[in-house]
Structure formats: C-alpha cells, structure tokens
Amino acid sequence: xxxxxxxxxxxxxxxxxxxxxxxxxxxGSVGIATGGEDVASLxxxxxxxxxxxxxxxxGDIRTSYKASIGYHLDSKWGLDLAYVNLGExxxxxxxIEVDIDDDFFDALDSIHPRSAEGxxxxxxxxYELNKSMHVQFLLGLFDWETSYVLNGVNVxxxxxxxxxxxxxxxxxxxxxxxxxxxxxxxxxxxxxFYAIDNEPINVFSFGISYKFNLF
Numbered sequence: 001x002x003x004x005x006x007x008x009x010x011x012x013x014x015x016x017x018x019x020x021x022x023x024x025x026x027x028g029s030v031g032i033a034t035g036g037e038d039v040a041s042l043x044x045x046x047x048x049x050x051x052x053x054x055x056x057x058x059g060d061i062r063t064s065y066k067a068s069i070g071y072h073l074d075s076k077w078g079l080d081l082a083y084v085n086l087g088e089x090x091x092x093x094x095x096i097e098v099d100i101d102d103d104f105f106d107a108l109d110s111i112h113p114r115s116a117e118g119x120x121x122x123x124x125x126x127y128e129l130n131k132s133m134h135v136q137f138l139l140g141l142f143d144w145e146t147s148y149v150l151n152g153v154n155v156x157x158x159x160x161x162x163x164x165x166x167x168x169x170x171x172x173x174x175x176x177x178x179x180x181x182x183x184x185x186x187x188x189x190x191x192x193f194y195a196i197d198n199e200p201i202n203v204f205s206f207g208i209s210y211k212f213n214l215f
Contacts, residue, residue, distance in 0.1 A: 023071075023072045023211045023212065023213055024069065024070070024071055024072075024211070024212055024213070024214050025068075025069070025070040025071070025072065025078075025080075025209050025210065025211045025212075026068070026069050026070075026209065026210050026212075027067075027068050027069075027070075027188075027207055027208060027209030027210065028065070028066065028067045028068070028207055028208065029065065029066045029188070029190060029205040029206060029207025029208075030063065030064070030065045030066075030205060030206065030207070031063075031064050031065070031190070031203050031204050031205025031206060032061060032062070032063065032064065032203070032204050032205070033061070033062050033063070033064035033086045033087045033115070033201055033202070033203045034060065034061050034201070034202050034203075034204075035060075035199065035200050035201040035202050060089070062086075062087030062088060062089060062115065063087050064084070064085060064086050064087045064203045064205065065084075065085050065205075066082050066083065066084045066085070066205065066207070067082065067083050068080055068081060068082035068083070068209075069081055069082075070124065072124075072126075072211075075126070075128075076125055076126050076127075077123070077124065077125060077126075078123075078124040078125075078126070079121070079122070079123065079124065080120075080121070080122045080123075080124050080138060080140070081119065081120070081121055081122075082119070082120045082122070083117075083118075083119060083120075084117060084118060084119075084120050084142065084144075085117040086115045086116050086117065086194065086196075086201055086203065087115055088115065089115040115146060115196070115201070116142075116144035116145060116146040116194075116196050117144065117145060117146070118142055118143050118144035118145055119142075119143050120140050120141070120142045120143075120172060121140050121141055121143075122138040122139060122140025122141075122172070122174070123138070123139050123140060124136055124137070124138050125137045125138075126178075131180075132179060132180045133177070133178065133179050133180070134177075134178050135175070135176070135177055135178070136174075136175070136176045136177075136178055136188075137173075137174070137175055138172075138173065138174035138175075138176070138192075139171070139172075139173055139174075140171070140172050140173075140174075141169055141170070141171060141172070142169065142170050142171075142172045142194055143169045144167065144168055144169070144170070144194075144196060145165065145166070145167045146165070146166050146167075146196065147163055147164070147165045166197075168196070168197060170194065170195045170196060170197075171195065172192060172193060172194050172195070173192070173193050174190060174191065174192040174193070175190070175191050175192075176188050176189065176190035176191070177189050177190075178209075183211075184210055184211050184212060185208070185209070185210055185211075186208070186209050186210075186211070187206070187207070187208055187209075188206070188207050188208075188209060189204075189205070189206050189207075190203075190204070190205045190206075190207065191203070191204055192205070
C-alpha cells in the first residue's frame with residue numbers, strides 16, 4: 001500500500017471538511033476479475049526472454065473484492081480511497097531448458113499473470129438519473145503490488161516453488177450504477193478497468209455503501 005496515496009487523501013479531506021458540509025461514505029464490494037495473460041502470451045514472452053518451457057496458468061477468472069472510504073464534496077464530486085484485491089493467479093513452468101539461477105528469475109520479473117492488490121485513490125463524479133438512482137464515474141491511480149508463485153521449478157533435480165514480487169502504479173477507471181435504499185444506505189453494481197503493467201483487467205462487482213456525516 002502507498003503511504004503517499006493515503007497521506008494525500010487524508011490531507012485533502014482535512015483541508016476541505018471545515019469548508020464544505022459533505023458526507024463520508026464507507027462500502028465494500030465483491031465481484032469477478034477477468035483478464036491478464038493466457039498461456040500463449042506467457043509462452044511467447046518466455047521465448048522473447050530466451051527461455052523455453054511449458055507454461056500452465058490458473059486464475060484467468062477469479063474473485064475480486066474491494067473496501068473503500070470516500071468523501072462527497074457536493075452532490076456531484078467526491079474522493080474515494082479503496083483497498084482492492086484483484087484475486088489470485090498462479091503460473092507453473094515445467095521442462096525449463098535453462099539453468100535456474102538469479103538471471104532466470106530476473107527474466108521472469110515481468111512475465112506472469114497480471115493480478116494485484118493495493119490502494120486506489122480516485123476522483124468521483126455522480127450524475128443523477130432520478131431521486132433514487134445515479135451513475136458514478138471514477139478516475140484514479142492504483143498503487144499495486146503483486147506476488148506470484150512459480151510452481152514446478154526443477155532445481156538440481158528437486159521440484160520446488162518460488163515467490164516473486166512486483167510493484168507499480170497505473171491509471172484506473174470505473175463506472176457504476178447506484179440505487180439508494182434509504183437516506184444512508186445504497187447498493188451498486190460496478191465495472192472497473194485496471195492496467196497492470198499494461199495488461200488489461202476488468203472487474204464486475206456488486207456492493208453496498210453507507211453514507212454518514214462526521215462533523
């Protein structure tokens with residue numbers, strides 16, 4: 001998680017709260033994440049890196065979840081801070097035709113199914129459809145970390161596994177339909193788009209949110 005992103009939102013909230021009588025929103029959602037790389041693209045990337053191996057993956061379709069807190073500046077604009085987990089994906093390599101050493105793992109640093117977890121900070125815009133329903137648009141930055149496990153790696157005749165971690169920050173967008181149940185409680189369906197190392201991931205989710213005044 002990025003301390004800088006969290007700090008930026010906290011400073012923003014503290015600076016605007018005394019001036020604008022807005023509302024805080026907490027919520028959570030669960031859904032399906034699709035995308036990332038398939039066997040064919042992973043195999044080709046390995047060949048481009050000078051590595052020949054048989055590749056297997058799991059997690060092309062996986063469960064994703066999100067927990068968020070936001071602040072509505074007015075009836076249209078707001079800020080949203082969320083912890084996002086895009087689900088678990090694994091990859092296995094067998095019949096590797098090179099030595100398993102540090103150079104091998106360096107070559108694999110960018111070759112893995114794209115999934116991640118981290119902090120997302122977004123600007124939110126709401127467009128009212130009627131008194132109980134609105135559409136919301138989000139544009140933000142996703143500060144992510146991904147840890148993937150290489151299974152079936154043969155080192156000196158012994159099959160083992162290794163965990164490799166990558167980090168990055170990418171732009172993300174989102175679109176949601178929100179239906180108000182009460183003055184404070186709403187349900188929503190969302191589509192979010194992530195690009196982890198330029199690999200597209202789409203998330204379709206359902207969630208609940210609760211709005212309240214803190215001051």
